[in-house]
Amino acid sequence: MDELVHQSEGRAVREGRSVSETKPAVEIRLLSDPMYLAGARELVLGLTRRLGFRQDESGRIALAVDEALANVINHGYGRQLDKPIWMSIWPNAKPGVPGLRIVVEDEAKQIDPDTICGRDLDDIKPGGLGVHIIKEVMDSVVYERREKVGMRLIMTKALTPKPTSAREHANG
Amino acid sequence: MASPNELEVVWESRDGTTILKPDGDIDLSRSPTLRTDIRRAFDDKPKRLVIDLSGVSYMDSSGVATLVEAMQLSRKSNAKLVLCSLTDRVHSIFEIARLDQFFTITTTLDEAVSA
Known part of the structure; x- marks a missing residue:
């Protein structure tokens, strides 16, 4: 536990030096082929995990991102396999708040962001869970139209502070 | 032998129960394979279909949708559907989707066969 606390503190120090609010820390472009979801x-x-999220949180965030990309492939591009999707990642939820901000952009058909919602969970049927999962896992979820073509999804998740170890309490 | 991008599903029969054991991640690219196997399994009119998920380390909503469809098929064919041996990560998506009470889920395969 002590080691994790120190890792988290180390990341925060690095973050103060290197985080840019405009340029993402990671940018990838992938094709709209479901085969690339695993990567x-x-x-x-x-x-x-490196940013300090717990293992179960990391799994849920990866699931939310997978669902976001799958929605672009299924609904945006109608299962065309050769269309572009961009994913950009910042190592903070918002300025000064450790966590994660992920932006997914595409060139798919534009739709009214207000019409994007998950299905009623009581109406059990195959499909329609992706948006619900994204909203359940992430702290904030915003869909918007890109300037000329395509849609943009902005998701954030703040890092929950880790409990302080007993030894730190004793030393503090 | 399935190609790396295909899901391998192992079949087993025990006294009227068909057991399907998918091995690997189940996502948008692989859930169609599981769907095909489930439909084929119901074609044989088993009394019970058990899906052993011990080899599945990850599942997305397309996998869950496939299992909801399996539940619908089981009701139509008066068969019992049981899921077993879910990893924590897979169980998590059932909780998020609030489907953990919708399915019969057991901890072990032996429990699933006799549930």
């Missing part, structure tokens, strides 16, 4: 979620899984 994208492994990237998110590894990165969130």
Whole structure:
């Protein structure tokens, strides 16, 4: 536990030096082929662990990102396999708040962001869970139209402070 | 032998129960394979279909949708559907989707076969 606390503190120090509010720390472009979802979620899984998220939180964040990308593939591009999707990642939820901000952009058809919602969970049927999962896992979820073509999804998740270890209490 | 991007599903029969054991992540690219196997399994009119998820380390909503469809097929064919041996990560998506009470879920395969 002590080691994790120190890792988290170390990351915060690094963050103060290197985080840019405009330029993402990680940018990837992938094709809209479901085969590449595994690589994208492994990237998110590894990165969130390094940023200090707990293992279960990292798994849920990777799931939310997977669902966001799958929605672009399924609904945005109608399962066309060769269309571009961009994912940009910042190592903070918002300026000064440790965590994660992920932006997913595409060139798919534009829709009214207000019409994007998950299905009623009591109406059990196959499909329609992706948006619900994204909203359940992430702290904030904003869909918007890009300037000329496509949609943009902005998701944030703040890092929950880790409990202070007993030894630190004793020393403090 | 399935290609790396295909889901391998192992079949087993025990006294009228069909057991399907998928091995690997189940996401948008692989859930169609599981869907095909489940439909084929119901074609044989088993009394019970058990899906052993011990080999599945990750599942997304397309995998969950496939299992909801399996539940609908089981009701139509008067068969019992049981899921077993979910990893914590897979169980998590059932909780998020609030489907953990919708399915019969057991801890072990032996429990699933006799549930």
